[in-house]
Amino acid sequence: MVSQIKAKISLFMLLFGVSSSNIRSILPHFLFNSNGPGLLKTFNINPILKTMTKLIIGLGNPDQEYQNTRHNVGFMFLDYLAKKVDANDFEMDKKMNALISKSKIEKTPVVLVKPLSYVNKSGKVVSKLAKFYKVKPEDIIVVQDDLDIEFGSFKNSFEKNSGGHKGVESIIKALKTNKFYRLRIGTAIRALEKAREQSDKKRDAFVMDFVLAKFSPKDQDVIKKMFPDIYERLLQIV
Numbered sequence: 001m002v003s004q005i006k007a008k009i010s011l012f013m014l015l016f017g018v019s020s021s022n023i024r025s026i027l028p029h030f031l032f033n034s035n036g037p038g039l040l041k042t043f044n045i046n047p048i049l050k051t052m053t054k055l056i057i058g059l060g061n062p063d064q065e066y067q068n069t070r071h072n073v074g075f076m077f078l079d080y081l082a083k084k085v086d087a088n089d090f091e092m093d094k095k096m097n098a099l100i101s102k103s104k105i106e107k108t109p110v111v112l113v114k115p116l117s118y119v120n121k122s123g124k125v126v127s128k129l130a131k132f133y134k135v136k137p138e139d140i141i142v143v144q145d146d147l148d149i150e151f152g153s154f155k156n157s158f159e160k161n162s163g164g165h166k167g168v169e170s171i172i173k174a175l176k177t178n179k180f181y182r183l184r185i186g187t188a189i190r191a192l193e194k195a196r197e198q199s200d201k202k203r204d205a206f207v208m209d210f211v212l213a214k215f216s217p218k219d220q221d222v223i224k225k226m227f228p229d230i231y232e233r234l235l236q237i238v
Contacts, residue, residue: 053109054238055135057126058143059167062116068220070187071119071211074143077185078112080227087112096132098125105238119167123174130175140180141237144168145211149186152222156233157182181237183230
């Protein structure tokens, strides 16, 4: 969508000889002057003037006992992000069942969200917020732990399946689509590969204990050193 808007603005500038330095002051005149040439219908540039709010959802469990666990790396990144973008303090929204903070990232309004529904039931919270803020799925970014990515690495994805992550499955089900962005922070280690070779019961028990285990101080340092790079990737999405 952004690329289409940029293309239309480039065409506008070419046709009317408008420089990049003057485009901001000239666009409103053509778009809103009732005597103008009707460029709003022709070029449909209006979306560029209405910056869409982005929902950034960090997945995690709310209780103190889960702080700094692998499953709560989404919460950990949102704490970093809130400080990075000088957001207001997270506040409890009982209606939405979430901790919410607001700010802007490069002029784009963002709502930072920590669902309080526990990871596996995050979908209901995300769906409520999407309706309240009138946000489309493609303007939602979910930050999660990922057992399929090596610890110390991360990936972003769009329109992908859940990969077995129950929280992501919940969001896909609630939104009725997988067309949203995800920042996937890797937590996989060699022991996890060995566990996957065991029986389903033993594997599932290992995975449950693994994701709910706290990062060691050393691993916390690794994660925190990743956050600036994850932030740079986030800028590409926002």
